[in-house]
């Protein structure tokens with residue numbers, strides 16, 4: 001019974017935290033909330049709500065091609081899938097332990113998994129971000145500063161603006177601002 005009240009407390013905290021995050025996002029980026037924002041504050045539903053990242057796809061510049069080449073050369077796709085697989089195995093183990101050893105009902109086990117997975121999700125995003133920075137650095141090294149600048153501006157134009165914190169919670173890509181800061185030591189605006 002104790003574990004149920006703790007679970008409910010955590011879910012309420014999650015809900016309030018996400019509402020705060022959405023309000024902060026609207027204020028800082030001047031964007032409208034929309035129906036996705038409503039879905040994102042609901043536990044479990046927010047695990048599957050898609051997050052649109054771009055207004056339009058960035059064009060296939062040399063930088064984009066080199067960036068994609070870097071992902072291939074560095075086996076990022078495979079590594080990312082291995083990371084996903086490891087996380088999925090931990091999740092299955094965790095759920096099985098709750099159901100079999102603790103004797104928890106399925107719905108509770110799933111909700112616990114949802115809550116416990118939140119920090120792991122953030123860590124996974126950081127892992128993906130690191131891959132993106134690596135691919136950017138590779139393209140930058142191959143093409144030089146000027147082309148990188150143009151590519152970062154293009155990226156900033158295409159991207160739907162999100163704050164760093166919001167991106168950390170929801171996105172597998174760092175924001176254009178973070179990427180240009182990392183590469184060129186300054187934020188390239190559109």
Ligand SMILES: [Zn+2]
Nearest residue numbers: 067071132135
């Ligand atoms: Zn990439």
